Amino acid sequence: MPVTRGFHRRRPEPERGRLPPGQYDTGSSWPVLSAEATPHQPEESWTFSIDGLVGSPHTWTWQELHALPGSTYFGDIHCVTTWSKLDTTFSGVSVDDLLAVAEPDSSAAYVMAHSVTGYTTNLPLADVTGGRAWVVWSFDGKPLPRQHGGPLRLLVPHLYFWKSAKWLSRLELMTEDRPGFWEQNGYHDRGDPWREQRYQGDD
């Protein structure tokens, strides 16, 4: 690996262990990346479902979601395009609480997250359970802006952020893994930022 002539670190060295390899702190900005046109469906008609390999498929209305016990994530998010945003606050409901209602079959091992735009992303069920995943509608105490996935997005902050599907409408439980949108388009199947699993072929 060649050293780049004349290149030196300009950003202050981050707190040890805070940033995954190859990431930088984007500070107060929050870059917007998406592959499709931003949808404009109003909150009142928004629904969210869990189906597939579950005992009782369930659909929640916008009001029903808000009536569930709230849950908040305080921490960092990491985008595959190399920015990380530190100390974010997202609120919504824990995926564990939603799955408790839908009762996944014992054979369910993977989840496909679906957006109203048709965007999909696949995750092992283990990555969205155990207090590590949320369905969120608020950021820093305000409604989640549309360009950042509002009114409703998945939040799986321990994986690269393409896994945190914007404009979430549905979680589908599956026995077998199946690639989602970016996973079919060159990105890594799991996307662990600490192992730098950015693209297909990364360990």
Add this chain to the structure above:
Amino acid sequence: MAAWSDGRIIEKDQPTTNTVRLRLHVDDRPHHLPGQHYILRLRAPDGYTAQRSYSLASDSDDPLLELLIERQPDGEVSEFLADVAEVGDVLELRGPIGRWFVWDTKSRVLCLVGGTGVVPAVAMARTARRLGRTDLLRIAAMGRTPDELAYAPELERYGATLAFTRAEVGDRPAGPFTTAELAPLLEGVDLGYVCGSARFASYAEELLVAGGLDPAAIRVERFGPTGD
């Protein structure tokens, strides 16, 4: 996915005051599709690295890879590339990446692009010219002024429709594209490609939908902060 390889800077110039264009040689480079990008990585003597993605402006048949870098305020990578990097320097590159924001060279498409978002449209235009299929690819590009829009002369020669928000050019007053201007460009189009800042992309998406394009037929590549 390709591993990292070394790329040597063969040409460097500054198409506009805010951008730098690099043309690099990479040994045994794989083919790429117009619209794909590469990751460029810089490495400091202490092992610190910084990497960013850049869309390719070059066609796959071009012997060199061409990237356009926009200088970002306090940009650790972009300012290095603009101010320090020189012809002959070696950088690490990885690619091509992305199989979504690419033109298959068969569909009839309109690229609606703004600012440095013109880059993938330039790659598509070069590929269309090589294949003799410029009939399939229309380009509408928007910048502040002709001097501030990279590749404006090349896009104009291609036959792109240009709009400038801060400059009156010919008999076109300053301002963003209008639905009336886009209507003829949208006729018979299968897909719309939008590339630019988050602000531009929001505007462009709405314009395409207003022009009758199905939202599911719009592919978007946005970059940069939201500004809010």
